[in-house]
Amino acid sequence: MESPARGVGAPAAVSSAPMVPELDEITTGRLRLWSAGPDDAFRLLRYHQDNWEHLRRWSPPVPDDYLTLGYWERRLAAERGAAEGGRAARWAISWHDDEVARVIGTIGLTDIVRGPVESATVGYGLAAREQGKGVMTEALAAVARHAFQPLALHQLFAGYLPVNEPSGRVLRRVGFQVVGYLRDHIFINGAWRDHVLAQLVEPTARPPA
Numbered sequence: 001m002e003s004p005a006r007g008v009g010a011p012a013a014v015s016s017a018p019m020v021p022e023l024d025e026i027t028t029g030r031l032r033l034w035s036a037g038p039d040d041a042f043r044l045l046r047y048h049q050d051n052w053e054h055l056r057r058w059s060p061p062v063p064d065d066y067l068t069l070g071y072w073e074r075r076l077a078a079e080r081g082a083a084e085g086g087r088a089a090r091w092a093i094s095w096h097d098d099e100v101a102r103v104i105g106t107i108g109l110t111d112i113v114r115g116p117v118e119s120a121t122v123g124y125g126l127a128a129r130e131q132g133k134g135v136m137t138e139a140l141a142a143v144a145r146h147a148f149q150p151l152a153l154h155q156l157f158a159g160y161l162p163v164n165e166p167s168g169r170v171l172r173r174v175g176f177q178v179v180g181y182l183r184d185h186i187f188i189n190g191a192w193r194d195h196v197l198a199q200l201v202e203p204t205a206r207p208p209a
Ligand SMILES: CC(C)(COP(=O)(O)OP(=O)(O)OC[C@H]1O[C@@H](n2cnc3c(N)ncnc32)[C@H](O)[C@@H]1OP(=O)(O)O)[C@@H](O)C(=O)NCCC(=O)NCCS
Pocket: 054, 055, 058, 124, 125, 126, 127, 130, 131, 132, 133, 134, 135, 136, 137, 138, 159, 160, 161, 164, 166, 167, 169, 170
């Protein structure tokens, strides 16, 4: 298995020994990945409003109030609870040098399972105008490193639609390998869709904590 850091440039710096490691901020050469809470609802709402036409094609069904402040306040509170419970970890992505921390994308680990598998599923999305600059390659590589240390997961899974070749290329650049093809697996953009399943395994093969 290739290293998750392959081809990625500047290494991630991760803050040390937190009480709740899932809430860590992650910095890379160009990016800041930060944990958004309910107070950040407007920034997340703005990002999703501005990019909904671009993102909806790849999104599962959303509630009617998805593009409202109330929805994002509730959702970010729920995500904070999931992070504190060790079930998920999500980050907003901003340019490192952006003083107002405008949200340009999101990335997260969900379905964190401990024990004999030590796994999580990774998902991400990026503002339309920020594509093609290596942002998600850099963010995903940093999150993979964070997942393996300090979160001590053993493996990450990601699924993408067969037509979403840009997402497949990001995953392969970070070291993910395609391990399966799931038929009618996920309801996205109004229909059950096939999904390509990719996996990244922690290279040292250490036993579960
Ligand atoms: C899929 C998606 C996340 C890709 O994000 P991205 O930041 O544009 O991806 P990257 O910039 O890292 O890679 C795209 C291209 O930029 C190039 N690139 C430019 N500068 C780069 C750099 N400094 N480092 C790495 N790659 C760079 C890459 O070579 C790559 O080209 P290629 O894949 O055509 O060979 C984005 O298009 C998106 O949000 N799509 C809609 C939502 C979505 O699909 N989510 C995932 C569902 S599975």
